[in-house]
Amino acid sequence: MSVLVFIESADGAIKKSSLEAIAYGAAMNQGDVTALFLGQIDQAELEKAGNFGAAKVLHVNDERLNNGIIQAYSSVLAQAIEKTGARFVVLAKSALGDPVAARVAIKINGSFVSNVTGLPDTNGGFKVTRSIYTGKAFANVEMTSDVKIIGIRKNAVELNESGSSATIETFDAQLSDADFGVQIKNIEKQEGDVLLPEADIVVSGGRGLKGPENWGMIEDLAKTLGAATGCSKPVSDMGWRPHHEHVGQTGVKVSPTLYIAVGISGAIQHLAGVNSSKVIVVINKDEDAPFFKAADYGIVGDAFEVVPKLNEALRAAK
Amino acid sequence: MKILVCITHVPDTTSKISFSDNNTKLNSAGVQFIIGPYDDYALARAVELKEASGGTVTVLNVGEADTEPTIRKALAIGADDAIRINAFPTDSYFVAQQIAAVAKEGNYDLILMGRESIDFNGGMVHGMVAEMLGLPSVSPVMKLDIDGGKATLSREIEGGKETLELNLPFVAGCQEPIAEWKIPNMRGIMSARTKKLEVREPAQAETKTKLDNYELPAPKGEVKMIDKDNVDELVRLLKNEAKVI
Ligand SMILES: Cc1cc2nc3c(=O)[nH]c(=O)nc-3n(C[C@H](O)[C@H](O)[C@H](O)COP(=O)(O)OP(=O)(O)OC[C@H]3O[C@@H](n4cnc5c(N)ncnc54)[C@H](O)[C@@H]3O)c2cc1C
Numbered sequence A: 001m002s003v004l005v006f007i008e009s010a011d012g013a014i015k016k017s018s019l020e021a022i023a024y025g026a027a028m029n030q031g032d033v034t035a036l037f038l039g040q041i042d043q044a045e046l047e048k049a050g051n052f053g054a055a056k057v058l059h060v061n062d063e064r065l066n067n068g069i070i071q072a073y074s075s076v077l078a079q080a081i082e083k084t085g086a087r088f089v090v091l092a093k094s095a096l097g098d099p100v101a102a103r104v105a106i107k108i109n110g111s112f113v114s115n116v117t118g119l120p121d122t123n124g125g126f127k128v129t130r131s132i133y134t135g136k137a138f139a140n141v142e143m144t145s146d147v148k149i150i151g152i153r154k155n156a157v158e159l160n161e162s163g164s165s166a167t168i169e170t171f172d173a174q175l176s177d178a179d180f181g182v183q184i185k186n187i188e189k190q191e192g193d194v195l196l197p198e199a200d201i202v203v204s205g206g207r208g209l210k211g212p213e214n215w216g217m218i219e220d221l222a223k224t225l226g227a228a229t230g231c232s233k234p235v236s237d238m239g240w241r242p243h244h245e246h247v248g249q250t251g252v253k254v255s256p257t258l259y260i261a262v263g264i265s266g267a268i269q270h271l272a273g274v275n276s277s278k279v280i281v282v283i284n285k286d287e288d289a290p291f292f293k294a295a296d297y298g299i300v301g302d303a304f305e306v307v308p309k310l311n312e313a314l315r316a317a318k
Numbered sequence B: 001m002k003i004l005v006c007i008t009h010v011p012d013t014t015s016k017i018s019f020s021d022n023n024t025k026l027n028s029a030g031v032q033f034i035i036g037p038y039d040d041y042a043l044a045r046a047v048e049l050k051e052a053s054g055g056t057v058t059v060l061n062v063g064e065a066d067t068e069p070t071i072r073k074a075l076a077i078g079a080d081d082a083i084r085i086n087a088f089p090t091d092s093y094f095v096a097q098q099i100a101a102v103a104k105e106g107n108y109d110l111i112l113m114g115r116e117s118i119d120f121n122g123g124m125v126h127g128m129v130a131e132m133l134g135l136p137s138v139s140p141v142m143k144l145d146i147d148g149g150k151a152t153l154s155r156e157i158e159g160g161k162e163t164l165e166l167n168l169p170f171v172a173g174c175q176e177p178i179a180e181w182k183i184p185n186m187r188g189i190m191s192a193r194t195k196k197l198e199v200r201e202p203a204q205a206e207t208k209t210k211l212d213n214y215e216l217p218a219p220k221g222e223v224k225m226i227d228k229d230n231v232d233e234l235v236r237l238l239k240n241e242a243k244v245i
């Protein structure tokens, strides 16, 4: 038996969520873990997969795969499943991973369950717990197919480092023109920023900040904490912040260890995107703001006064 | 252009979720049901495309009879007709097979769905359907323009977006700001009553997962309030108590 883990990179490094997927694959205890990487990358970076539990990395060193193309990626992943004979496939939830895994499930006649929050229960059947209703509930489901694809949510397992490094094997996957039917014309991406879905700490601002010109203090606070920045829906609707920063029911769902909400009222649709955060801090000038009910720590006060002070205190404490 | 829009019937985003029947069923008492918010974006864009260049919009739902008011709302928003596959949507694989069966028969130029349903949050039905039909799939789509047989769209990626080109037909999972949600007007509501809503029995299909039960998260503890003039205390708590910085 073996486990195959589909991994992704950001800015030339394996994504933290993908390292968690490797660790999850190892913790499943279902045989050797092989990671699969598509596109060009530094070999030393791939060896790091070993540190988190992968014995081997299959590397499809093809520049056409440097950007995620759903069909091409799913063709390659299906071929790798066949090659390794893997019965379990693990990947981290992502804008690319989910649609890729969905197609692969059909190709290999397997099942795909996403948003899985912890390790499977293998006592009689194979059961996993997944988050549903945008974090408002969980479902315990049994996967009944032969090959099982598991999409994990952030923090589904802890990362432990073993100090080992993985061996790398080049994998020549077969790709056809049809796999590239969707052509990428242009990519606009901020390099170097902490990615919101990956971040351990998120600092988010809402309409209480009054305008885009006031985001400097949010960015400063984020920089001090090594955090990603997020926002509420009206903020991205009004174009104060880019759309990919919008957190909530209809935006990014985050599960950081620390979420700091500044000038956000805490509407239920916003909470839906943050309710799996470990610790929530709310800064709002209205003591009746609903967000305080969902918070661990709260400060009633004017953001323009509190945020710079907090930033200073954090810097001093470093 | 023939457009198929697949919609879910889901609890309003403000609903409190609870379960019945030994935690195996959603307790729908007091719950208001809506068109899935992402599906609503897909529908709005489909209606815009039809208004701009002609064609038809068919909405499709896999669900039991209680979903019909939600389907009627989609007709009031501007879809021309509707199909309901009369079956409980047991799992994504089952639903995808039902949608693929309808799509095969209907020869649609474009199949629009939501990026994900807000009940099961799978984000997978569009990919599954596309694979079953041998079509390209793109998700999450934030912008979609059609010119003849060709589409230009933008897809959200982590930390940014990419612009893509592809030929029709294909399957897209949509999200904002692809279009603005449409609110049905009086004329729409009146005409929806007489639009065709066809009920079909499900195609023979498998499931690949089995529900054991549902669970609710553990209740949140009390919030600790800190004085605004004492931010050092917050830093100390985050460091020593919560241990998150
Ligand atoms: C179907 C649906 C889906 C939705 N999806 C989302 C979603 O994904 N994400 C999302 O965020 N919203 C979503 N919404 C919108 C949501 O209902 C709220 O309207 C939105 O979250 C409010 O944003 P806000 O808290 O920034 O603004 P507001 O509600 O205007 O709150 C501003 C807050 O700032 C505080 N404030 C003002 N000035 C200051 C100051 N100087 N210092 C400190 N605090 C201050 C105020 O007390 C207030 O609490 C959705 C709505 C619907 C209907």
Ligand SMILES: Nc1ncnc2c1ncn2[C@@H]1O[C@H](COP(=O)(O)O)[C@@H](O)[C@H]1O
Residues within 6 Å of the ligand: B006, B007, B008, B036, B038, B039, B060, B061, B062, B063, B089, B092, B095, B112, B113, B114, B115, B116, B117, B118, B120, B121, B122, B123, B124, B125, B126
């Ligand atoms: N029961 C259903 N009936 C019709 N369309 C559905 C159904 N379930 C899911 N879909 C479509 O598939 C999309 C993705 O759903 P999911 O994979 O469940 O997140 C939804 O946004 C809908 O467009």
